[in-house]
Amino acid sequence: MQLSKSAKKIYFLGIKGVAMSGLAIIFKQMGYDVAGSDVSEKFITDPVLIKNKIKIFQNFSAKNISEFNPDLVVVGTSFSNNNPEYDFVEKQSFDKLRTKKLKTVLESELRGYVSQLKNTIAITGVHGKTTTTSCLAFMFKSLGLKPSYLFGSSKAYGLPANGQWQDGKHFIVEGDEYVKSLKLNIAKFLDLKSKLTIITSLEWEHVDVYKNLKSIENTFLKLINQTFKNKGKVIACSDWPSINKIIKNKKNIITYGLNSNANWQAYDIKYVKNLTEFKIKKNKKYYGRFKTRLAGDHNVLNALACIIVCDINKISKARIAKVLVDFKGVERRMTIANKKGIQFIDDYAHHPTEVRATLQAIRQKFPKKYVRCVFQPHMVSRTKAFKKEFATCFVDCNEVILADIFASAREKAKGITSKDIAKLASNHHLNIKYKGSLKNISEYLTKEACAGEVVAVMGAGDVYKIISNF
Secondary structure: OOOOOOEEEEEEOOOOOOHHHHHHHHHHHHOOOOEEEEEEEOOOOHHHHHOOOOEEEEOOOOHHHHHHHOEEEEEOHOOOOHHHHHHHHOOOOOOOOOOOEEEEEEEEHHHEEEEEEEEEEEEOOOOOOOHHHHHHHHHHHOOOOOOEEEOOOOOOOOOOOOOOOOOOOOEEEOOOEEOOOOOOOOHHHHHOOOOEEEEEEOOOOOOOOOOOOOHHHHHHHHHHHHHOOOOOOEEEEOOOHHHHHOOOOOOOEEEEOOOOOOOOEEEEEEEEOEEEEEEEEEOEEEEEEEEOOOOHHHHHHHHHHHHHHHHHOOOOOHHHHHOOOOOOEOOOOOOEEOOOEEEEEEEEEOOOHHHHHHHHHHHOOOOOEEEEEEEEEEHHHHHHHHHHHHHHHOOOEEEEEEEEEEEOOOOOOOOOOHHHHHHHHOOOOOOOOEOOOOOHHHHHHHHHOOOEEEEEEOOOOOOHHHHHHH
């Protein structure tokens, strides 16, 4: 898409979404008049929107559009069906003096427009892209490169917001593999025009729109081909069989991983106090030793991807090492809060691979502590598709407490409950409990959890509220 030079006022329908809020901030910093609407419920992006003085209309109404009088309406993925504001924009002329309806664009299309304005680095993959995007943005910022960036969380420590527009030549953006709208079965990241594409991971995910592994593999293959067509480079983690499958026989792909066949290999990983130390080989030769504050092998790989990008941009190893160790992570990615002597760890993990990796990292960080895992499955379709994997992913904790599934409004899937997961998981874990509501879980933790324990609260829904209400 191209943005009309006459456009001055931009309205975001669903502005509290993590991607939408970051885009809104970017366009506010570009000099546009920005506003938007969303549900009245407090959301994790409210503070950053308020800080950037962006007007938020609470709840959806056609009156919001009339009051703000925008030149462009940006629509989030989930808001194109049965939404009064969207219906108003689509069915009516906005102004009697105009002959055309008010122009609308999808969020991913606007993100694609922004990607044309800079030297864009797109970080994609079914796991790890938010942490990698924010880490790279932090490193570039610390190195004085003044990057613009956009990532899918409300907050990364050391960055002022989840979106920023600056004078540097780079735009570091999280590329989302989910569909751009419920009517268009096209991946969001295919709207990006990137000069450098990172693929952190690839396996079956978003089972509501990708019916099998092959379908999501084909989508990432399109991304690779598109990047090459744009005369860009691809960096891919070759620890994943699906990535190896789609890059087979392709030239000029830089690989990284824990495996010795990768162009860049992380090895000799050690966990010392609050730091993760690791060594790197580049093309079989020793490259250097680095440290990160983030725990887990998966975060070593995220850090390695950032190191490779810095190396491509001719940044010295010493400077890379210095800024990497200062990155403290992203909100809801192993965020630690101490309450009543209990270490609460808040994490967004919702796929069984993510749950397993996060619990392994927690066990590495707290090898001798009693670890309870509160897990809220996200979406019925995902829970049903991965029920066997969910049954076996909790092995690194002492106790599992299951909440009811956080169902998505955009799906109609049925046929499984958290009780079913508890039953399946009981064959692999001796101490698993189904508690249902967050209220029930909070009451249980208040009664049972003791000082000195670790409570991991995991899921992509609203399970994090347990910590704030404890």
